Amino acid sequence: MAKKLIALVLGIMMLMIITVSGIAEEKSDLHIADDVTLRFFFDLDLAANVPGMQNYNDSDAYKWLEEQTGIHIEWIHPASGTSREAFNLLFASDDMPDLIYNSIPNGFVYPSGHDMAIADGVYANLKDYEDLMPNYMAIVNSNETLKRESVTDEGNRWCFFYIYKDGRGPNFGPTIRKDFLDKVGMDLPETYDDWHEVLTAFKEQLGIEIPLYVNKDTFMWYSEFAAGYGVTKDWSLNTEGKVIYGPCEDGYGEYLDMMQQWYKEGLIDQSFSVHDGRWPENDLLLNDKVGAFPVYTSWTGHDYYAKQGATNPDFNLVGTKIPVKEGGEAHYRMPDMLTNTYCIAVNAQSKHLEEAIKWMDAQYSEEVAFVMNYGVTEGKEDGSYYFDDNGPHWGGLITNNPDGLTQGQARQRYTTNNAPYEDYNRVMGTWTDIQRETQARLMESDYSAYISDSITMTEAEQEEFSDIMGDITTYATEFTVNYVMGNASQTFDEFRAQLKSMNIDRAIELKQAAVDRFNAR
Structure with a gap:
């Protein structure tokens, strides 16, 4: 009897080891590096917009992403009303961040143009690193419009475009x-x-x-x-x-x-x-x-x-x-769009250039994109998302926030304001x-x-x-x-x-x- 009990215990322990190992392997698919911090200039004054948030490290989605990838982000969110000036000052600085938010219609662009940002050694030409960004490239290459819009006339790939999974009409x-x-x-x-x-x-x-x-x-x-x-x-x-x-x-x-x-x-x-x-x-x-x-x-x-x-x-x-x-x-x-106005360039001189590219690319994977869009807590009433026969939806933490946050504030607290690979159905699904x-x-x-x-x-x-x-x-x-x-x-x-x-x-x-x-x- 004792032998059988020992065998049963050993069997359970082996099953636990295999299960934990499987989880570790799943996490390791997203793991990029240990003890790496990337500095990210991003035009979003969360401290002014969302109670209790100083930067995106206070977001459930980005907390989870750091746990999965091992990459810590030092967010640079300029104060409201100073963002354009702060962006322009980056190019006169000797302390360029690893990742730089751009927005063409809002005037956040390198003064001499995208190709010159690459020629001047400011932005990395992501065309040279496509093997490090399989998720992003798979999405871009799946659509002729995205292929055309994601490069310059010279064929340079100057940024990661934020992309709408199923497009987005005027809003x-x-x-x-x-x-x-x-x-x-x-x-x-x-x-x-x-x-x-x-x-x-x-x-x-x-x-x-x-x-x-x-x-x-x-x-x-x-x-x-x-x-x-x-x-x-x-x-x-x-x-x-x-x-x-x-x-x-x-x-x-x-x-x-x-x-x-x-x-x-x-x-x-x-x-x-x-x-x-x-x-x-x-x-x-x-x-x-x-x-x-x-x-x-x-x-x-x-x-x-x-x-x-x-x-x-x-x-x-x-x-x-x-x-x-x-x-x-x-x-x-406002046009129908496949891409958001957000574009993230990578500093060509970054000491962690490859890690920065891999970290951005991870957000175009299905697993990470889901968290960026819907958060980490499941529950129709008390979670950030739930599922029904029509797929995922925002939960009560976002649509009826118990702390009185608006939907826009709650989406930043529990998910992201704009996900790099955005399922805009998350927004339209809440529309009246x-x-x-x-x-x-x-x-x-x-x-x-x-x-x-x-x-x-x-x-x-x-x-x-x-x-x-x-x-x-x-x-x-x-x-x-x-x-x-x-x-x-x-x-x-x-x-x-x-x-x-x-x-x-x-x-x-x-x-x-x-x-x-x-x-x-």
């Missing part, structure tokens, strides 16, 4: 207070004339201080409000697919005339010229001082701003269609009918006028383009603000003539050449 655009509309008995505006009537009613009948919020260039993030005039605040394609610079076009003048009228009538923020933000400050929003503004689809409805402290219990925000002229169309909005309807209205317009962020110029082209556009951008912005406020010293035709004299046609040629090369990749 940002114009919104309006539905409870205000109900009070004045009006429908969602569609044309510019509709908008004028609605904003006038908000001002005259409800006493709304800022019927329409626009920032200092009088445009929205993706120039949505000007799209019905066939222009943006800068670069887009016309209906023939040719590059245009918005301020040179007739439609720009028409848009400015409309905004000037609305400014005179008090329909747009009288202090717009000092606002940098894409949406209004909370003290304005939460106290019924703004009638319409651009914002994320996930923030529409009632709950988001109620958690932020909205004083009006009837607060209800809904999305609108992209405004158009009577009988007209709009061809510009109002939020789904908001996106559907945006998608009634197309984005055929949009120019890909992944176009690139040669060093000579970039230098010439920057020389031309530096002065033009400043001039166009100043003219736009002054024109809307009625203080411009030139007519619109004189302004366009000045743009010609500043060599805007050459800048358009350079941009067109870059677009043509991108299309030929």
Whole structure:
């Protein structure tokens, strides 16, 4: 009997050893190195945005990733309002981090262009390290669009792009207070004339201080409000697919005339010229001082701003269609995307270059991507994720946080704000009918006028383009603000003539050449 008992105990012990060994082997698949710290510049001021968080090391997802890979991250999160300056200072520093956040549309790019960042020995050319990044390369090579967008014209691979697993439709655009509309008995505006009537009613009948919020260039993030005039605040394609610079076009003048009228009538923020933000400050929003503004689809409805402290219990925000002229169309909005605006470059001089590449690549594996998207705690009510017949979903820690965190704050605390390989269904799966309807209205317009962020110029082209556009951008912005406020010293035709004299046609040629090369990749 004793022999049998000993044999049974030994058998159990062997099974435990095999099981533990199997777990160790599973973890070892993700293990990269011991005692390695990577410094990561990342534009996200978590201390200001999420209670109890100083950096991403306070995130459950990144804690888990450190345990699995052995890599510790020293996060460099610049304070709000200083990130662009902090980014630019990196290139004048002798202390470049191992990993560097870039964002093309937000201006976080190497001044001389992606290829020159490699030629100057600042960014590593990941093309030379593709054997160290099998997960990322498998995803990129699975899609022709990703193949084209993830390299420069010269074939250089300058960064890890954040990628949407199944793509992502528009999630940002114009919104309006539905409870205000109900009070004045009006429908969602569609044309510019509709908008004028609605904003006038908000001002005259409800006493709304800022019927329409626009920032200092009088445009929205993706120039949505000007799209019905066939222009943006800068670069887009016309209906023939040719590059245009918005301020040179007739439609720009028409848009400015409309905004000037609305400014005179008090329909747009009288202090717009000092606002940098894409949406209004909370003290304005939460106290019924703004009638319409651009914002994320996930923030529409009632709950988001109620958690932020909205004083009006009837607060209800809904999305609108992209405004158009009577009988007209709009061809510009936030585009459908396969890649996020985030791009992570690797310091070519890093002492831990290979470890940095492997650490980034790990986040494109199925196991790590799941944790980055959904966290580590399973539970429908008290976890960060749960499963049903339709797959994974965010759990109550994120959708109904017991500590009062908004969904956006909780996703940063328990998962990541934007995962390198993002399952956007995690966000859309929480959407209400109002939020789904908001996106559907945006998608009634197309984005055929949009120019890909992944176009690139040669060093000579970039230098010439920057020389031309530096002065033009400043001039166009100043003219736009002054024109809307009625203080411009030139007519619109004189302004366009000045743009010609500043060599805007050459800048358009350079941009067109870059677009043509991108299309030929």
